Amino acid sequence: MEKKAIAASEGIAIASVFKFESPTLDIVKETIEDVEDSWQKLASAIESSKAEILDIRDHTAKTIDEESAAIFDAHLQILEDPEIAREVKEIMNDEKLSSAYAYDVVTKKYVTIFESMEDNKYMQERAADVKDVAKRVLAKYLGKSLPNPLSIKRDVIVVAHDLTPSDTAQLNKQYVKGFITEIGGKTSHSAIMARMLEIPAIVGAKSILNAVNQDDTMILDGTTGTYIINPNAEQHQFYTQKHKDFAAEKTRLKALKNMKTITKDNHQVELAANIGSDQDLTSVLENGAEGIGLYRTEFLYMNAQSMPDENTQYEAYKKVLEGMPNQKVVIRTLDIGGDKHLDYLTMEPEMNPFLGKRALRLCLSEMAIFKTQLRALLRASAYGDLHIMFPMIATVEELLEAKEVLSICAKELQEENMAIGDYKVGIMIEIPSTVFIAKHLAKHCDFFSVGTNDLIQYTFAADRMNESVSYLYQPFHPSILNMLKLVIDASHEAGIWTGMCGEMAQEYEALPLLLGLGLDEFSMSPSSILKSRESICKMNYKKAQALALEVLTYDNSAAVLQRLKKEDYYD
Numbered sequence: 001m002e003k004k005a006i007a008a009s010e011g012i013a014i015a016s017v018f019k020f021e022s023p024t025l026d027i028v029k030e031t032i033e034d035v036e037d038s039w040q041k042l043a044s045a046i047e048s049s050k051a052e053i054l055d056i057r058d059h060t061a062k063t064i065d066e067e068s069a070a071i072f073d074a075h076l077q078i079l080e081d082p083e084i085a086r087e088v089k090e091i092m093n094d095e096k097l098s099s100a101y102a103y104d105v106v107t108k109k110y111v112t113i114f115e116s117m118e119d120n121k122y123m124q125e126r127a128a129d130v131k132d133v134a135k136r137v138l139a140k141y142l143g144k145s146l147p148n149p150l151s152i153k154r155d156v157i158v159v160a161h162d163l164t165p166s167d168t169a170q171l172n173k174q175y176v177k178g179f180i181t182e183i184g185g186k187t188s189h190s191a192i193m194a195r196m197l198e199i200p201a202i203v204g205a206k207s208i209l210n211a212v213n214q215d216d217t218m219i220l221d222g223t224t225g226t227y228i229i230n231p232n233a234e235q236h237q238f239y240t241q242k243h244k245d246f247a248a249e250k251t252r253l254k255a256l257k258n259m260k261t262i263t264k265d266n267h268q269v270e271l272a273a274n275i276g277s278d279q280d281l282t283s284v285l286e287n288g289a290e291g292i293g294l295y296r297t298e299f300l301y302m303n304a305q306s307m308p309d310e311n312t313q314y315e316a317y318k319k320v321l322e323g324m325p326n327q328k329v330v331i332r333t334l335d336i337g338g339d340k341h342l343d344y345l346t347m348e349p350e351m352n353p354f355l356g357k358r359a360l361r362l363c364l365s366e367m368a369i370f371k372t373q374l375r376a377l378l379r380a381s382a383y384g385d386l387h388i389m390f391p392m393i394a395t396v397e398e399l400l401e402a403k404e405v406l407s408i409c410a411k412e413l414q415e416e417n418m419a420i421g422d423y424k425v426g427i428m429i430e431i432p433s434t435v436f437i438a439k440h441l442a443k444h445c446d447f448f449s450v451g452t453n454d455l456i457q458y459t460f461a462a463d464r465m466n467e468s469v470s471y472l473y474q475p476f477h478p479s480i481l482n483m484l485k486l487v488i489d490a491s492h493e494a495g496i497w498t499g500m501c502g503e504m505a506q507e508y509e510a511l512p513l514l515l516g517l518g519l520d521e522f523s524m525s526p527s528s529i530l531k532s533r534e535s536i537c538k539m540n541y542k543k544a545q546a547l548a549l550e551v552l553t554y555d556n557s558a559a560v561l562q563r564l565k566k567e568d569y570y571d
């Protein structure tokens with residue numbers, strides 16, 4: 001039977017199901033009679049965890065590097081820690097409680113102690129390590145195993161309740177043909193990453209984990225959001241053909257790779273790419289991007305086991321700038337918080353993480369983290385056309401404060417005789433307050449880039465991760481279109497440009513509206529660029545302008561979408 005959920009990343013996948021489930025670990029306070037017997041059970045869980053960690057260490061050393069692999073040495077040390085073993089045995093002997101319960105108590109105690117050492121980065125990292133190790137050991141003890149994306153070695157469709165952005169980053173495209181999750185929206189970060197990795201994906205498929213069995217065959221159409229469990233021969237044939245057509249269309253579009261993006265009446269715009277790491281550069285170049293409109297640097301942090309230092313970051317930014325000679329590269333400063341976490345950075349629990357200490361707010365309160373990144377960026381500026389972008393700006397004061405830190409870093413580097421090139425500074429427009437003070441913000445920066453994923457979530461007060469309010473993700477709503485007009489006009493009056501790096505920029509139907517509103521740069525997943533270029537090159541700018549002005553007066557999204565169907569913006 002065909003079912004539908006939210007289409008998150010284009011393309012067709014046909015493969016067998018791989019259920020990606022984190023087990024629940026219920027450790028009960030259980031009294032025992034035989035201490036030695038219970039201890040042996042824990043000891044064997046520790047032994048098999050050791051074997052597993054050695055395997056992962058080996059794999060990491062081969063596929064990433066020795067430095068990243070070293071983190072697992074710390075895990076092995078924790079497994080063999082004599083003090084933990086002594087304390088566990090003490091509880092077992094004194095209180096006659098089970099080894100699993102005692103191990104849980106002791107490891108949690110260390111996690112709390114390490115986490116409380118707020119200023120000690122090393123101890124914070126150890127807390128994350130102890131948590132990880134304890135989870136693995138207790139899962140083994142209970143006869144359960146933790147999901148490991150690296151262990152996938154055959155063609156599969158990953159089925160999960162949710163995938164964190166770092167789970168998604170570890171998926172190996174060679175084997176993972178697609179994924180489908182129970183929760184999430186079109187703009188949750190695992191969906192965004194799927195588009196960047198060009199993995200077909202569907203999100204918001206409620207109860208899918210219960211509906212499938214391991215190794216069932218599944219068809220997933222990430223373009224329409226349709227999925228089929230154990231398809232019949234006819235469905236199999238239909239989607240195999242659709243998969244071939246999809247690939248053929250991609251090949252056809254390659255002819256547009258080196259073209260500029262100019263309307264029939266000679267209005268030029270720029271189509272740039274969103275990336276999450278330097279590894280995306282191949283796809284950026286293959287798809288004819290005219291620059292990088294958003295480099296989400298948080299993935300560099302999320303893929304590391306500890307805070308990346310200045311040199312590591314400098315090398316990564318330099319690589320992207322050198323990979324895009326004579327082209328603009330917008331690198332966004334760290335945007336952690338919301339649905340993006342760093343295992344090694346302990347943050348106060350928040351009631352509403354998307355409204356909390358996220359992105360620039362976190363950076364301004366963690367100066368050491370912020371300055372390390374800014375120094376790395378400034379050093380890398382010598383290697384290309386760097387545009388530094390601050391996320392989650394809400395006020396002029398925040399922008400001025402961020403710029404002040406940037407100039408302090410520049411001064412420090414000059415005193416250290418480090419080379420700095422030219423660079424530009426811009427901000428994301430993704431909090432509604434900034435729309436209405438755009439003309440003031442424009443005085444202090446060189447460009448704007450609209451983050452519609454957040455701008456829409458904050459305007460409609462609808463969590464972008466929550467599929468039950470996903471109907472309020474309405475990029476075509478006149479409220480959003482009018483906000484865009486205010487921002488773009490304010491930027492042009494101030495003589496600066498406005499781009500868009502939110503997912504709306506790759507919403508195919510939105511292209512004539514954004515063009516008509518005067519958007520200067522459209523930044524999207526590399527795989528969407530050529531199709532967008534083909535469409536814009538057939539449009540007439542003046543007609544698109546008239547269309548945009550007309551729909552600004554409408555009162556709902558459906559009416560705007562209906563009006564777009566006339567397609568009277570082509571020449």
Ligand code: PEP
Binds near residue numbers: 451
């Ligand atoms: C946005 O909010 O539109 C955006 C591009 O940033 P992110 O999706 O990383 O929050």
Ligand code: MG
Binds near residue numbers: 391430451
């Ligand atoms: Mg955002």
